[in-house]
Every structure is written in structure tokens, then in C-alpha cells.
Amino acid sequence: MPTNEVEKFKKRRNYLNDIVMKYAKTNTKRFYALDSKVYLEGALPRKTKEMMGLVASLVLRCDDCVEYHMIRCAEENVSDSEMEEALSIALVVGGSITIPHLRRAFEIWDDLKKKKSRGGSQS
Amino acid sequence: MPTNEVEKFKKRRNYLNDIVMKYAKTNTKRFYALDSKVYLEGALPRKTKEMMGLVASLVLRCDDCVEYHMIRCAEENVSDSEMEEALSIALVVGGSITIPHLRRAFEIWDDLKKKKSRGGSQS
Amino acid sequence: MPTNEVEKFKKRRNYLNDIVMKYAKTNTKRFYALDSKVYLEGALPRKTKEMMGLVASLVLRCDDCVEYHMIRCAEENVSDSEMEEALSIALVVGGSITIPHLRRAFEIWDDLKKKKSRGGSQS
Amino acid sequence: MPTNEVEKFKKRRNYLNDIVMKYAKTNTKRFYALDSKVYLEGALPRKTKEMMGLVASLVLRCDDCVEYHMIRCAEENVSDSEMEEALSIALVVGGSITIPHLRRAFEIWDDLKKKKSRGGSQS
Amino acid sequence: MPTNEVEKFKKRRNYLNDIVMKYAKTNTKRFYALDSKVYLEGALPRKTKEMMGLVASLVLRCDDCVEYHMIRCAEENVSDSEMEEALSIALVVGGSITIPHLRRAFEIWDDLKKKKSRGGSQS
Amino acid sequence: MPTNEVEKFKKRRNYLNDIVMKYAKTNTKRFYALDSKVYLEGALPRKTKEMMGLVASLVLRCDDCVEYHMIRCAEENVSDSEMEEALSIALVVGGSITIPHLRRAFEIWDDLKKKKSRGGSQS
Numbered sequence: 219m220p221t222n223e224v225e226k227f228k229k230r231r232n233y234l235n236d237i238v239m240k241y242a243k244t245n246t247k248r249f250y251a252l253d254s255k256v257y258l259e260g261a262l263p264r265k266t267k268e269m270m271g272l273v274a275s276l277v278l279r280c281d282d283c284v285e286y287h288m289i290r291c292a293e294e295n296v297s298d299s300e301m302e303e304a305l306s307i308a309l310v311v312g313g314s315i316t317i318p319h320l321r322r323a324f325e326i327w328d329d330l331k332k333k334k335s336r337g338g339s340q341s
Numbered sequence: 342m343p344t345n346e347v348e349k350f351k352k353r354r355n356y357l358n359d360i361v362m363k364y365a366k367t368n369t370k371r372f373y374a375l376d377s378k379v380y381l382e383g384a385l386p387r388k389t390k391e392m393m394g395l396v397a398s399l400v401l402r403c404d405d406c407v408e409y410h411m412i413r414c415a416e417e418n419v420s421d422s423e424m425e426e427a428l429s430i431a432l433v434v435g436g437s438i439t440i441p442h443l444r445r446a447f448e449i450w451d452d453l454k455k456k457k458s459r460g461g462s463q464s
Numbered sequence: 465m466p467t468n469e470v471e472k473f474k475k476r477r478n479y480l481n482d483i484v485m486k487y488a489k490t491n492t493k494r495f496y497a498l499d500s501k502v503y504l505e506g507a508l509p510r511k512t513k514e515m516m517g518l519v520a521s522l523v524l525r526c527d528d529c530v531e532y533h534m535i536r537c538a539e540e541n542v543s544d545s546e547m548e549e550a551l552s553i554a555l556v557v558g559g560s561i562t563i564p565h566l567r568r569a570f571e572i573w574d575d576l577k578k579k580k581s582r583g584g585s586q587s
Numbered sequence: 588m589p590t591n592e593v594e595k596f597k598k599r600r601n602y603l604n605d606i607v608m609k610y611a612k613t614n615t616k617r618f619y620a621l622d623s624k625v626y627l628e629g630a631l632p633r634k635t636k637e638m639m640g641l642v643a644s645l646v647l648r649c650d651d652c653v654e655y656h657m658i659r660c661a662e663e664n665v666s667d668s669e670m671e672e673a674l675s676i677a678l679v680v681g682g683s684i685t686i687p688h689l690r691r692a693f694e695i696w697d698d699l700k701k702k703k704s705r706g707g708s709q710s
Numbered sequence: 711m712p713t714n715e716v717e718k719f720k721k722r723r724n725y726l727n728d729i730v731m732k733y734a735k736t737n738t739k740r741f742y743a744l745d746s747k748v749y750l751e752g753a754l755p756r757k758t759k760e761m762m763g764l765v766a767s768l769v770l771r772c773d774d775c776v777e778y779h780m781i782r783c784a785e786e787n788v789s790d791s792e793m794e795e796a797l798s799i800a801l802v803v804g805g806s807i808t809i810p811h812l813r814r815a816f817e818i819w820d821d822l823k824k825k826k827s828r829g830g831s832q833s
Numbered sequence: 834m835p836t837n838e839v840e841k842f843k844k845r846r847n848y849l850n851d852i853v854m855k856y857a858k859t860n861t862k863r864f865y866a867l868d869s870k871v872y873l874e875g876a877l878p879r880k881t882k883e884m885m886g887l888v889a890s891l892v893l894r895c896d897d898c899v900e901y902h903m904i905r906c907a908e909e910n911v912s913d914s915e916m917e918e919a920l921s922i923a924l925v926v927g928g929s930i931t932i933p934h935l936r937r938a939f940e941i942w943d944d945l946k947k948k949k950s951r952g953g954s955q956s
Binding site: 723726727729730732733734737738741745765766770772774823827 | 859918921925930940942943
Binding site for chain 1: 477480483484486487488489491492495510520523526527528529540572
């Protein structure tokens, strides 16, 4: 059901991207395209790339970016241990100032796990 | 009418500034004064300065600062194309981590345009 | 009464920390321990350390961190003048981009003062 | 004469970009292309865009980026007053933490002015 | 031979860490210990963790941190393609403000490759 | 003797500030004045304020700002233990990304201590 936080997040994200695209010209559109392409399967697997995007988002302390990569990591079947280790790197690199974002990150992860165990899909 | 987002933003901002001024001494007050003065007409027009403030706010990822300069840019009659070009510079300089803020920036811009076309004033 | 902003903040914080601890392994737990220890009484008094944590939080623009150290500063009996001077250092070091956070900081401080004058405790 | 700081900066920059291009694949190359395009003449003149890039670089405290946009601003005939006003916006937005970069920025500007008055070109 | 940049970097780093340890008490020492532990083999391989540390260092724009993780990535046999993909994620997340650091990163990488092909060790 | 690092730092700083003042108008000059005033004795002693400036400078990772406040802290007779505790707060708040700056901070501190024990003045 599209009633939970993850669905709301995706809906709001799509709604806002539509407004961006209403005004966007070539450069903005190209940036958006590039932003998708760097996470595609290559020499590094998508799963690793999404975790890299997550670590970068956490040290830069962007909740929306963290949430987006969290959802993608769940889709790529990142395990709890892998997630905890990735986030602990971000925590040590970025310091205690990242803790409020870390808390919200684990809250989202916990939601995603519950959803998965109920058989829900993240797509 | 004071019912929309822009009016709410201004009201909340004034309410909070009153609390700041309740505690503020000379240094804090001087900073506030300086923060107004750098955007006044000079060798550079106010319109250019507000767009500079906007670009700085977006790369530093401060939603409130972005909203404030967006409102000012609308008042200075920045066009859609000028706005898109300024924001695309901020996007390229600041990277994809600015995208959530860029989305909210365009949402505000879209609101401001609608308000303008309805004949509303931003003052 | 646990109905105000400060109590809500603490409750939410504890709730989220419980989720973190559900997934946390040794490294994350050690970071949390370290994050408590650096603010303990030592060569520098706790009051000074909490104000340092506050200044660091404001220049790094983390609202939750600011709120946490604000509550701790009230508990350590930081005066209005000491608070204003600490925040003015953060404002000058961090620039106008910190102003939205400064506003919310003074709002919390004002709430904490009212609570104190009503005889409420921050503990 | 190619003996001064500006020439050394450009040479080193080109040397390093050649190394980047030795390893760069499509995404990195596209980012580089985009990074040129957003500063081209459009609804906003190149001069304004270079000053925006400068303000963004100063608040993000990147000396190399500041130097690059300083050189471009000199080429676009930004006046001393325009430069001072742009930098004062960056100073107020970014705070005293930008001062070491502001100092180096004015040092470069001073060099560029002397070079210009000797009839040297920045191209 | 300990004559190149990498060796100089390591020597300077060790020299400075000795000064830190001359003054460091428990908390600082524990932080140092934690900073080693998060990169150890676990659910995620050391190689992945070092690349995560690299991406975090590049988006936070710390040249010394980038150099350290670059050396470790070479030791973990990260390939050119893997390196390029990791850095392109950092570039897109962090924006053009990371380019001066990206340039120096690739310069170090190029040095490390040459050293490797000459049969030198990074240890 | 004006031959050491601290003297070189001060000379270079004064030299560059003279260039800034050659171009500076009212707003820039007022910012400079404000930047001095917030560290003056008040409800909080100068010593505490300089340590706050130091912590803010370290978490924002500005070497020049760190060096400046280090020199001032030595002048205000901050002890080794007080210094270590202030820096450990900055380290934990700012994370491992601050370590290269922390290293250079302790190197300066060590220089300042040696200078003091030789009877040199920091003024």
C-alpha cells in the first residue's frame, strides 16, 4: 500500500522533480541524467555504488539523499551487517554531527526491513 | 492574503527574529545590519546581488536562505531563464547533494510565479 | 509536564537511539560512548564544554545538535549573556548562513527560560 | 610573460587535467563538459555567471576554484567595486571562516590588476 | 626507495601523529583506535571500505584523507576502472567544487600505478 | 626571534590583510571589526572565547583559523589539558575528517610550548 513513509517520500520526490523539469533546460537535464548514470552497474556493482552514495550522503548530512540511497540499498539486498558497517564508516569520518542523520537513517532502514518481511516491494 | 507559504514563511521569520532581538547585544545586531547592507544597490545591482545570495545559499544547502532569496529575486523581477541559469550553476558547483534543495527551490519559484500571475504582491 | 517541545525532542531522540542500538555493533557503540565522555568534567568544566559543543553545532548548522546542547547549557546554568556571546561567536565564524539556525536556537533558549521560571526541570 | 602566479596556476591545472583525462570515462568527461557550459553566455551574461561561480567558490572555501573564477572575472572586466561587493556578500554569507580565502582572493586580484596595468593578457 | 611523494606523505603523517600522541589522552586515543577499526574486514571487504572512505574524503574535500585512502586502495588492488567509477560518484555527489581535489587524487593514483609497475611496494 | 613559523604566519597574515584593506569598503571593514569584537572579554572570558573560536575553526577545518586561535590560546595561558579537551570535542563532533587539521594543530601547539619554555613571547 502506498500509505507508508517510503511511498510518501517517492511521491513527493516525483512531484517536485516534475516542477524542476518544467523549468529545467539542457544543463540541468544533463546533470540529472549524469546523476543516474554514475550508479549503474560497471566495474563496481550497483550495490557497492549505492552504499558509496549513502556514505557520501551521510557525511554531507542530507536526509533526503540518505533516504533515497537507503531505499536503493534495500532493493539491492544490502544486509543489516553491511549497512551497519557502511554507516559506521560515515559516522567516524563525519563525526557526532552526523548522529541525528544516522538516527533517521536507521529508522528508515528499520521501516524498510519491516516492509520487506511483510512481503512488500520497494519498487 | 496571508494564507500561503510565502506569507507563513515571512511571519515565522519575523516572529523568530523578534526572539533573537530580545537577547541580541551589539555584535549580533551589527551582524544583522551588515547582512542587510551587502545586498543594497551599489556597483552591482540588487537583482544580481540577490541571485548571488541565492547561489551561495543553494551550494551551502540552507532551505530557509534559499527561500528568502527566491522571494527577493521574484521581487527584483528575475526571469525564469535567469533563475534556471543561476540554479544550474549552483547545481554544478554544489553537486547532486544540492538536488533536494533545488527541488524545493523550484517549488517555491513555481508558487511565486503563480502568485504573481494572480496579481499578488511579494512585498 | 512532558507536553512541551523539549520533552518531545528528548522522547523522539531516545526512541531513535533505541533503533540505532538495535543494529549497532561495537564501533558504533564505542562512538556513542566517546560522544558522552568528551563532555564530562575535566580540566575544562562541563558548562564550558557544552557551550563549545553548541558553538560547533551552530557553525556546522545542525538543529538537533544545537537543541541538545541548548538543553544541556540550561541545565548547566549558562546565563543569557554567556549564551548570547557564545552564539555571536558562532554567528561571526559561520556567517549569515547560520541565521536560520540561530533563530531556532534562540527560540529554544526562550522556551527553556520560560520553563525554568515556571519551576520546571530540564532533566 | 608566463612567469607569474597566474601562468603557473594555469599550467599546473592543465597538467593535472591531462592526468584526469587519462583515466576519465564518459561520466567524468560529461561532468567536465557541463562544468564549462553553465558559465556560457545565456539569459545571464558570462560576467555575472563568473561572479556567481566566484561567490559559490568562496563560501565553499576552495582556493583553486576562487583563483580560477578570479582570472575569469578579470578577463570579463569586472571592476574593483564590483569585485569588492561580490566578495563582501560571500564574506557575510560564509562568515569569518572564509577570511583566509578572502585574503588570498584579494592577493590574486591585486596581481591580476598589476598584470593588466602592465598590458599583460589573462588569456 | 623512500624518496617519492607517497613515502614523504607517510613520514610526515607519522611524525605528526607522534606529536598528537604526546598530548593525547584517553578520548583522543580511543578515537584513533576507532578510526582504524571501521576499515577492518567484516561483512564488507576492506577494499570496499577503503573506497567508501575515499568517496567520503573526496566529497568532504580533504586532500590528506584522499591521499591516505588512495594509498590503501592501491594496496587493496583497486583497478583503474573501479577507481574511476568511485571518483565519478564523488564528483557527481560533491560537484565541481571537488574538481581540484579530484585532480590531485588522480595525480596520486597515477604515481601509485607507476610505482607499482616499477615493482615498488606501498606498504 | 621573528624566524619561526608563528612569526612567518603573522607577517604573511598582516601582508595579506593590507591588500584586503586596499580594496575593502565599509561592509568588509565592518565585518573585520565585528570579527575582533566578539572575542573581547565579556560575560565569558577571552580565554573561553578563543577556545570556542578554535573548536569552531577545527570542525570547519580551516588551518589558518586554527593557527590563529592556537596562538591566541597560548597567549591566554590555556593549559595542555584544556587544549587537549577542547580539541577532543572538536575531533568527536567533526569526525576523522578533522584529523589532518588536528595533527597540524598539535604541531603548532608543540611549537608554541617550546617557544614559551625558551622565554619567547607570542605577542
